[in-house]
Amino acid sequence: MRIVIGEDSVLFREGLARLLADAGHDIVHTAGTGPNALAAIRESVPDLAILDVRMPPDLRDDGARAAAAVRDEFPLMGILMLSQHVETRYSLSLIAKGRFGYLLKDRVLDLSDFLDTLERIKAGGSALDTEVVARLLGAKRLDSKLEKLTPRESDVLALMAEGRTNTGIAERLWLTERTVETHVSSILAKLELGTTGHDHRRVLAVIAYLDRRAVPLPGRAEGAQQQTPTGSPN
Amino acid sequence: MPGVQREAYTEPVLWPRLASFGLAAVTVAALVAGLAGLSRITDPQQLTAILTRMGTGLPALMLGLLVAGRRPANPVCAFLCLAGASAITLGCMDAYLVAAAASGSTLPVSGHLVALTEGAWMMFFLPWAWILLVFPDGRLQDRRDVVVAWVLPAIVVAFNVLAAHAPDSSQGAYPATAPAFVEAEAAGVAATALLPLFLAALTASAVSPLRRYRHASEPEREQLRFLMLAAALVPTTLLLGWFGYLLLGNETIVVVGLAFIYAALPAAIAAPILRRSLYDATRALIRSMSYGCFAVAVAAMVLAVTSMAWNSDDNTKALVVAMATAVAVLMLLPLRRFAERRLGQWLLPARERALEAIDGLMQRIHEGTSQPEELEAVMRGAVRDPGLRIGYRLPGENDLRDAEGCALTSFTGSTRIELGGQTIGMLAPGETGRVPEADVLAVLAHPAELVRLRLQLASALREVEASRTRLVRANYVERRRLERDLHDGAQQRLVAVGMSLRLLQRHVPSGAAGVIEVLEDAVSELGTAVAELRQLAHGIRPSSLDDGLEAALAHLAGLLPVPIILELPPDAANGEDLPQLSDTVTATAYFVASEALTNAVKHADAARISLRLARTGDTVCICVSDDGGGGARPGQGGGLAGLLDRVNAVGGALTVVSPAGHGTLVEAVLPCGS
Numbered sequence A: 001m002r003i004v005i006g007e008d009s010v011l012f013r014e015g016l017a018r019l020l021a022d023a024g025h026d027i028v029h030t031a032g033t034g035p036n037a038l039a040a041i042r043e044s045v046p047d048l049a050i051l052d053v054r055m056p057p058d059l060r061d062d063g064a065r066a067a068a069a070v071r072d073e074f075p076l077m078g079i080l081m082l083s084q085h086v087e088t089r090y091s092l093s094l095i096a097k098g099r100f101g102y103l104l105k106d107r108v109l110d111l112s113d114f115l116d117t118l119e120r121i122k123a124g125g126s127a128l129d130t131e132v133v134a135r136l137l138g139a140k141r142l143d144s145k146l147e148k149l150t151p152r153e154s155d156v157l158a159l160m161a162e163g164r165t166n167t168g169i170a171e172r173l174w175l176t177e178r179t180v181e182t183h184v185s186s187i188l189a190k191l192e193l194g195t196t197g198h199d200h201r202r203v204l205a206v207i208a209y210l211d212r213r214a215v216p217l218p219g220r221a222e223g224a225q226q227q228t229p230t231g232s233p234n
Numbered sequence B: 001m002p003g004v005q006r007e008a009y010t011e012p013v014l015w016p017r018l019a020s021f022g023l024a025a026v027t028v029a030a031l032v033a034g035l036a037g038l039s040r041i042t043d044p045q046q047l048t049a050i051l052t053r054m055g056t057g058l059p060a061l062m063l064g065l066l067v068a069g070r071r072p073a074n075p076v077c078a079f080l081c082l083a084g085a086s087a088i089t090l091g092c093m094d095a096y097l098v099a100a101a102a103s104g105s106t107l108p109v110s111g112h113l114v115a116l117t118e119g120a121w122m123m124f125f126l127p128w129a130w131i132l133l134v135f136p137d138g139r140l141q142d143r144r145d146v147v148v149a150w151v152l153p154a155i156v157v158a159f160n161v162l163a164a165h166a167p168d169s170s171q172g173a174y175p176a177t178a179p180a181f182v183e184a185e186a187a188g189v190a191a192t193a194l195l196p197l198f199l200a201a202l203t204a205s206a207v208s209p210l211r212r213y214r215h216a217s218e219p220e221r222e223q224l225r226f227l228m229l230a231a232a233l234v235p236t237t238l239l240l241g242w243f244g245y246l247l248l249g250n251e252t253i254v255v256v257g258l259a260f261i262y263a264a265l266p267a268a269i270a271a272p273i274l275r276r277s278l279y280d281a282t283r284a285l286i287r288s289m290s291y292g293c294f295a296v297a298v299a300a301m302v303l304a305v306t307s308m309a310w311n312s313d314d315n316t317k318a319l320v321v322a323m324a325t326a327v328a329v330l331m332l333l334p335l336r337r338f339a340e341r342r343l344g345q346w347l348l349p350a351r352e353r354a355l356e357a358i359d360g361l362m363q364r365i366h367e368g369t370s371q372p373e374e375l376e377a378v379m380r381g382a383v384r385d386p387g388l389r390i391g392y393r394l395p396g397e398n399d400l401r402d403a404e405g406c407a408l409t410s411f412t413g414s415t416r417i418e419l420g421g422q423t424i425g426m427l428a429p430g431e432t433g434r435v436p437e438a439d440v441l442a443v444l445a446h447p448a449e450l451v452r453l454r455l456q457l458a459s460a461l462r463e464v465e466a467s468r469t470r471l472v473r474a475n476y477v478e479r480r481r482l483e484r485d486l487h488d489g490a491q492q493r494l495v496a497v498g499m500s501l502r503l504l505q506r507h508v509p510s511g512a513a514g515v516i517e518v519l520e521d522a523v524s525e526l527g528t529a530v531a532e533l534r535q536l537a538h539g540i541r542p543s544s545l546d547d548g549l550e551a552a553l554a555h556l557a558g559l560l561p562v563p564i565i566l567e568l569p570p571d572a573a574n575g576e577d578l579p580q581l582s583d584t585v586t587a588t589a590y591f592v593a594s595e596a597l598t599n600a601v602k603h604a605d606a607a608r609i610s611l612r613l614a615r616t617g618d619t620v621c622i623c624v625s626d627d628g629g630g631g632a633r634p635g636q637g638g639g640l641a642g643l644l645d646r647v648n649a650v651g652g653a654l655t656v657v658s659p660a661g662h663g664t665l666v667e668a669v670l671p672c673g674s
Helices: A010-022 A034-044 A062-073 A089-095 A105-109 A111-122 A130-138 A151-161 A166-173 A177-190 A199-213 B015-038 B044-070 B076-102 B111-116 B120-124 B126-134 B143-165 B185-215 B218-248 B252-274 B279-308 B314-347 B349-367 B372-382 B438-506 B513-540 B543-547 B549-559 B583-604 B639-649
Strands: A002-006 A026-031 A048-052 A078-083 A100-104 A126-128 B389-393 B415-419 B422-428 B564-567 B609-615 B619-626 B653-657 B664-671
Touching (some): A002 A010, A002 A034, A010 A026, A010 A105, A026 A034, A034 A062, A048 A062, A062 A089, A078 A105, A078 A111, A089 A100, A100 A105, A100 A111, A105 A111, A105 B438, A105 B513, A111 B438, A126 A199, A130 A151, A151 A177, A151 A199, A166 A177, A177 A199, B015 B044, B015 B076, B044 B076, B044 B252, B076 B120, B076 B126, B076 B252, B111 B143, B120 B143, B126 B143, B126 B185, B143 B185, B185 B218, B218 B252, B218 B314, B218 B349, B252 B279, B314 B349, B349 B372, B415 B438, B422 B438, B438 B513, B438 B583, B438 B639, B549 B609, B583 B639, B583 B664, B639 B653, B639 B664
Parallel strands (some): A002 A026, A002 A048, A048 A078, A078 A100, A100 A126, B564 B609
Antiparallel strands (some): B415 B422, B653 B664
């Protein structure tokens, strides 16, 4: 597919371009700043845009803002955001609209997985970095529903949140697809989510669920809720 | 009297000094002549009498010369010299005449001169009267005093002239002189009539200091009091002398009394004039005055006792006198110190007040009710000088500072405050221009040293605090740099290397499976290395801090294995509503939250842990509380102690409330914009 890369670190950008080109993709443009990347995307309209969260000139959330702009203008374009460190803020707000992925930069080294993720995103799915999911799942919840899951179901839940398909989950956990489906139903039932069917919507539901129960994040675009503590400390 | 001009006695300066030295020269000449006469006197008693008379003039002459040296503009010095010179000169004249009388006509005697000095005794009074009129600043008060000042010498001259023309003018055993002048009865009458006038003039001059006292300023009054003291001594000493003469039968005690007066009187006059440069002399004077009073009191008691034994024989009398003296001395000795203090208070009230005030201040400092810095205010009140200033000199500096540590300029006209041979400060008087006495300055040095030490301490503390803040700030900057370097440098390179290896892997010919495996391992290791670097960087300085304090705290709360109740300021979208916090403050707040939360998770065994962030216009408040076991203490070298250091270094305050069994609350309030 045709890809535009927006990344300010030359080393990483060129390395990634080489890898992707070698895998057969067409790197249409590379850019080093937020505005440049946006311009390049508008001009060449690729299939997928890979953007670093942090780019010049602001070095805060330029890539994220560019991604939001791209999503508005090109609803069908795939967006993959890369980040140097784990943060949940930018990732979760864009995932609701699909065709979106958020990975740590070093995920690139898992090359085959990375390439699969690209395909998945283009096809309409989503991808969430394992570490981010771990962050969402890791903290103990005030809500005890998660504790009802068996360890295996927790693993499946984690992989669901990462945006993998049943097939992908089955591969990773060395299970049959059938077993995975059973687990998924069980999970959805226990968490009282009740949605079935389309992978992506399922993932969204899970992520939304986990996010609601997680610590509140400032600056969220939608659905931001402050958890009201039961019994204020003052 | 108000409205009356004070007139300067005569014209300019320095004539008193000239006159003083001139008189001294005259005295020397007279002494030379007198010696010629003295050498021929054979009668020891007469000799003693004459020598005593001459001796009485010496203190006056000496002191007069001393004042002439220090205060040449003040006529008092000339008058003192005149008093001394006239006493000595007249004594020499007497000696000469006695010798001339005894030796027949071998020595030349001028009949005219003898006749003209019929009223020489007036010279014993004239200089003192003049001194009384101009004391202490050398000027006459008003027109009345001017009249008196001119009338006096006029009387003296007129009397001598008239007496020379009166019958029986030459008295004493000076033979061979026919009446030198034409004699007339009227002259004698006129001369006698001048005597009451002389007395009146003397009385007027004696009253003059009293009148001056009424309108005098405080410093002048102090000087006048010396005079009054001396004046009070004169009749007292005379009275006692006469009593002694009556009881003991010889006139020695009278002479002693007179000699005392002749020494004390000039001293009492010179001392207040020279006081500023001869403070110790004034103190010596006060001390000797007190001893004088003591002696007088002893003598009075002895006389009282002895008078009761009037009719006993000589031996008993002597015994009684001896015993009475002993008893009197023992009883009155303690009173002498009291008398000295009271004299000091009366004559030098400012000094007394100052000493008392400083003593009181030191007492209160020991009790803890006063600060040494009150010294300046205390001194101002004691010497009644609101413009008085005290400056302190810190070691190693040349500038003076006030009690708050601010530098002082324009400290002119000041005296040094010294302690242990070093100048520790300066004292500048206000409008009165009066500098406290040397012993007041010596006592003042002790509280001044206290102030100086406290200033040094405060300055050192400020430096320590500043350097601590610098250290902490440097620490944060260093951490940031390290984290940056790790991210931008090492991590990036490792990922790039990994990508290159992956690329290589894809192009290895399919037969070389071993190579692919090796490359796979290598990339896997790289991945681990990058993850570890990320952990390391996070431990040094979490990257979430770049996104603002709120984001970092949310991130932190998410990292912990237990749920944290997070309270963040509403609408805090990266702190856009409030001014941006400095890096140091953000990092400190983060560390406080991190340490406190970690402690809560590890030790508190709590059901509920909460983290609250609150911001006002100029402070940031981080508060971590839990309902666990409590009992947290900022112990030595523990995490909480480190927090205390960090928080203090940015000028904030850390509170830990952790009663055993009732949970823990850790709160840090940090000032913004540091």
